[in-house]
Amino acid sequence: xxxxxxxxxxxxxxxxxxxxxxxxxxxxxxxxxxxxxxxxxxxxxxxxxxxxxxxxxxxxxxxxxxxxxxxxxxxxxxxxxxxxxxxxxxxxxxxxxxxxxxxxxxxxxxxxxxxxxxxxxxxxxxxxxxxxxxxxxxxxxxxxxxxxxxxxxxxxxxxxxxxxxxxxxxxxxxxxxxxxxxxxxxxxxxxxxxxxxxxxxxxxxxxxxxxxxxxxxxxxxxxxxxxxxxxxxxxxxxxxxxxxxxxxxxxxxxxxxxxxxxxxxxxxxxxxxxxxxxxxxxxxxxxxxxxxxxxxxxxxxxxxxxxxxxxxxxxxxxxxxxxxxxxxxxxxxxxxxxxxxxxxxxxxxxxxxxxxxxxxxxxxxxxxxxxxxxxxxxxxxxxxxx
Amino acid sequence: xxxxxxxxxxxxxxxxxxxxxxxxxxxxxxxxxxxxxxxxxxxxxxxxxxxxxxxxxxxxxxxxxxxxxxxxxxxxxxxxxxxxxxxxxxxxxxxxxxxxxxxxxxxxxxxxxxxxxxxxxxxxxxxxxxxxxxxxxxxxxxxxxxxxxxxxxxxxxxxxxxxxxxxxxxxxxxxxxxxxxxxxxxxxxxxxxxxxxxxxxxxxxxxxxxxxxxxxxxxxxxxxxxxxxxxxxxxxxxxxxxxxxxxxxxxxxxxxxxxxxxxxxxxxxxxxxxxxxxxxxxxxxxxxxxxxxxxxxxxxxxxxxxxxxxxxxxxxxxxxxxxxxxxxxxxxxxxxxxxxxxxxxxxxxxxxxxxxxxxxxxxxxxxxxxxxxxxxxxxxxxxxxxxxxxxxxxxxxxxxxxxxxxxxxxxxxxxxxxxxxxxxxxxxxxxxxxxxxxxxxxxxxxxxxxxxxxxxxxxxxxxxxxxxxxx
Numbered sequence: 018x019x020x021x022x023x024x025x026x027x028x029x030x031x032x033x034x035x036x037x038x039x040x041x042x043x044x045x046x047x048x049x050x051x052x053x054x055x056x057x058x059x060x061x062x063x064x065x066x067x068x069x070x071x072x073x074x075x076x077x078x079x080x081x082x083x084x085x086x087x088x089x090x091x092x093x094x095x096x097x098x099x100x101x102x103x104x105x106x107x108x109x110x111x112x113x114x115x116x117x118x119x120x121x122x123x124x125x126x127x128x129x130x131x132x133x134x135x136x137x138x139x140x141x142x143x144x145x146x147x148x149x150x151x152x153x154x155x156x157x158x159x160x161x162x163x164x165x166x167x168x169x170x171x172x173x174x175x176x177x178x179x180x181x182x183x184x185x186x187x188x189x190x191x192x193x194x195x196x197x198x199x200x201x202x203x204x205x206x207x208x209x210x211x212x213x214x215x216x217x218x219x220x221x222x223x224x225x226x227x228x229x230x231x232x233x234x235x236x237x238x239x240x241x242x243x244x245x246x247x248x249x250x251x252x253x254x255x256x257x258x259x260x261x262x263x264x265x266x267x268x269x270x271x272x273x274x275x276x277x278x279x280x281x282x283x284x285x286x287x288x289x290x291x292x293x294x295x296x297x298x299x300x301x302x303x304x305x306x307x308x309x310x311x312x313x314x315x316x317x318x319x320x321x322x323x324x325x326x327x328x329x330x331x332x333x334x335x336x337x338x339x340x341x342x343x344x345x346x347x348x349x350x351x352x353x354x355x356x357x358x359x360x361x362x363x364x365x366x367x368x369x370x371x372x373x374x375x376x377x378x379x380x381x382x383x384x385x386x387x388x389x390x391x392x393x394x395x396x397x398x399x400x401x402x403x
Numbered sequence: 404x405x406x407x408x409x410x411x412x413x414x415x416x417x418x419x420x421x422x423x424x425x426x427x428x429x430x431x432x433x434x435x436x437x438x439x440x441x442x443x444x445x446x447x448x449x450x451x452x453x454x455x456x457x458x459x460x461x462x463x464x465x466x467x468x469x470x471x472x473x474x475x476x477x478x479x480x481x482x483x484x485x486x487x488x489x490x491x492x493x494x495x496x497x498x499x500x501x502x503x504x505x506x507x508x509x510x511x512x513x514x515x516x517x518x519x520x521x522x523x524x525x526x527x528x529x530x531x532x533x534x535x536x537x538x539x540x541x542x543x544x545x546x547x548x549x550x551x552x553x554x555x556x557x558x559x560x561x562x563x564x565x566x567x568x569x570x571x572x573x574x575x576x577x578x579x580x581x582x583x584x585x586x587x588x589x590x591x592x593x594x595x596x597x598x599x600x601x602x603x604x605x606x607x608x609x610x611x612x613x614x615x616x617x618x619x620x621x622x623x624x625x626x627x628x629x630x631x632x633x634x635x636x637x638x639x640x641x642x643x644x645x646x647x648x649x650x651x652x653x654x655x656x657x658x659x660x661x662x663x664x665x666x667x668x669x670x671x672x673x674x675x676x677x678x679x680x681x682x683x684x685x686x687x688x689x690x691x692x693x694x695x696x697x698x699x700x701x702x703x704x705x706x707x708x709x710x711x712x713x714x715x716x717x718x719x720x721x722x723x724x725x726x727x728x729x730x731x732x733x734x735x736x737x738x739x740x741x742x743x744x745x746x747x748x749x750x751x752x753x754x755x756x757x758x759x760x761x762x763x764x765x766x767x768x769x770x771x772x773x774x775x776x777x778x779x780x781x782x783x784x785x786x787x788x789x790x791x792x793x794x795x796x797x798x799x800x801x802x803x804x805x806x807x808x809x810x811x812x813x814x815x816x817x818x819x820x821x822x823x824x825x826x827x828x829x830x831x832x833x834x835x836x837x838x839x840x841x842x843x844x845x846x847x848x849x850x851x852x853x854x855x856x857x858x859x860x861x862x863x864x865x866x867x868x869x870x871x872x873x874x
Contacts, residue, residue, distance in 0.1 A: 055733040107735040114730035127782040128850030156724035180710040305635030
């Protein structure tokens with residue numbers, strides 16, 4: 018009695034899974050077809066042809082139709098033209114988004130206001146597109162500005178809604194670049210009681226600087242993405258082992274601990290750095306903003322370095338059991354200082370150490386290269402300190 | 404207890420993690436009973452891991468028997484004879500793992516068998532946090548914002564997110580609290596959400612181990628405060644009463660009263676957090692954010708590290724990036740469904756696919772929704788309730804508008820205020836459902852009904868939320 022029901026259950030399960038895989042395949046094929054049709058529609062020869070056709074059509078329509086084929090072909094083009102038109106518009110928009118990175122669009126606030134006026138409902142939308150390391154674009158960031166009519170002033174802009182993560186403090190930037198005289202108190206976001214009590218302390222009305230505001234927001238977003246990409250790049254070059262993936266993970270259990278990577282796609286996936294020649298067991302950003310990166314070596318040394326907005330290793334501290342490892346710090350901040358070449362500097366340093374050790378073993382009295390290395394690092398340190 | 408002979412003196416040290424609560428305490432059974440059998444077994448295996456076992460030593464026959472021979476005699480009468488080695492203990496629980504049965508036998512084995520000498524405060528904290536991981540909506544959380552006190556140095560770009568070093572933070576928190584209350588701290592990482600959870604257990608006695616302080620009071624859940632720190636954002640969540648009610652209670656109490664009730668103990672802890680996070684020249688204060696919710700997911704969406712803090716309701720299309728795809732997408736954006744836009748970036752197809760197809764099936768089944776209404780719904784609610792769900796369990800609204808017939812708005816004393824309170828598992832989702840059914844006119848309802856403000860407590864004037872200051 019129980020076995021047939023089990024069998025049918027198994028059967029239905031296998032059928033279900035089969036159906037779902039077929040559905041998924043269908044979906045991907047549909048997706049591909051749509052991508053291909055749309056790329057075809059936006060392709061330059063077709064667009065040019067359409068343009069020339071519509072021109073020739075308008076020319077050919079003024080005289081009487083002479084050939085029998087003309088109406089049929091024109092019929093075809095009018096059928097196609099709305100599609101062609103929208104895809105051409107979309108392609109234009111995409112070109113703008115790629116080229117200028119920050120684009121504006123109108124948006125109407127759907128919520129009804131008690132005082133019906135079109136000016137109050139329309140918002141200025143701003144879109145920031147940022148290209149990631151692999152050439153794809155991240156989800157666009159949006160800022161929606163509203164034109165305020167508060168305190169008797171017209172045309173004062175303020176941020177109504179935005180999708181910028183708190184890594185970039187839009188509120189603070191707004192206070193700097195889009196100051197509102199009197200509007201602050203009415204909006205009441207940051208209007209403290211002190212400002213009301215001491216009106217003479219209020220700074221004189223500054224002009225709003227929308228361009229500066231946007232430039233700064235975009236700059237900070239781009240810098241944040243560059244830092245994140247840099248840390249991800251370093252981790253990838255060292256090699257990442259994800260928990261639950263691959264059988265050899267259990268083999269080198271002693272090499273490092275499973276850690277959560279803050280910048281990973283799935284935040285709860287635990288991973289660790291694969292065994293490498295540099296003896297690094299952990300490398301990862303300390304927080305989502307990816308300003309500080311923590312490094313851990315197999316011999317127990319722990320380091321932390323700061324990534325500057327320009328993508329340089331700005332400061333580095335390495336602590337070992339016997340105190341600070343200044344030489345390693347100098348290696349990290351030295352050279353061209355780029356985050357991307359950090360591993361190469363470490364490798365070079367390791368090979369130098371090995372070379373000097375070999376030289377010492379060969380009973381050379383003083384290793385020249387080593388001395389120069391230390392000297393260089395000291396000068397670097399001196400340069401960086403102020 | 405065995406340590407009653409020791410000299411007791413009031414100290415400012417924190418309660419030790421190794422402080423044991425007698426296993427015979429009845430409330431322990433209740434605390435452990437909240438967890439499922441598998442969760443209990445997972446915890447036990449965690450305690451018995453090589454790195455942890457010295458913190459949670461089980462009762463073993465070999466070492467205990469040599470010290471106290473007279474207790475070894477009683478072992479035969481116990482239902483669970485003590486194991487000789489830690490591996491023996493592990494094997495016993497492995498056996499329980501493979502066998503099916505109730506959780507009661509696991510609890511009995513823990514309390515009467517392997518940890519018969521007492522459950523430490525740390526073990527108790529782990530049990531509580533495991534329960535919270537399994538039931539993320541078991542507590543009511545208040546979201547608070549950390550803000551810099553001095554605005555002068557706002558030119559530093561990433562100033563508003565304090566960096567937390569766990570042990571430094573805990574020691575400075577302990578410095579803040581210890582003159583006032585004695586507490587036990589447990590800091591752990593949530594397994595399911597990007598949160599770090601601090602569990603603070605407060606007692607009023609300054610003694611490390613007061614005999615009068617009964618074992619029951621050490622398991623009193625009302626003395627436990629949870630503080631959750633989401634990653635990389637200037638917010639934190641506390642499991643305490645909302646700041647408004649707390650401040651009311653504190654103002655009602657005269658200052659001379661000794662603060663021993665649970666609420667003022669909680670207030671002490673909450674006030675200590677920004678001070679503990681502060682650094683020299685970088686002081687923080689706490690601002691209320693008028694958001695109280697049970698679901699931690701909702702808090703993370705509305706006051707978290709992501710994109711959706713300031714874009715909800717109609718604007719959730721921007722937060723989910725459902726409006727348009729990447730600039731490399733050749734498809735015109737009005738021909739692509741929001742789910743597809745979202746999925747393409749999430750890059751995991753199958754699960755989302757199935758959910759999406761189910762949803763579209765469910766949508767098409769409903770005959771009552773006209774196309775116009777669907778459009779209005781989409782424009783008002785955006786993707787909230789479909790793509791991203793932010794389940795608010797309560798929404799309190801105070802309407803400050805004068806009644807339409809009221810001709811004299813100057814008489815403030817006469818002006819009635821209407822307060823509305825919505826409660827349920829998902830208030831905004833419910834309103835969306837009502838609008839779908841046509842009970843609510845989606846086009847004319849005010850924006851706070853769509854969850855656009857992202858708060859759970861707000862005052863409304865002219866259809867728009869105004870700040871709590873009453874202006």
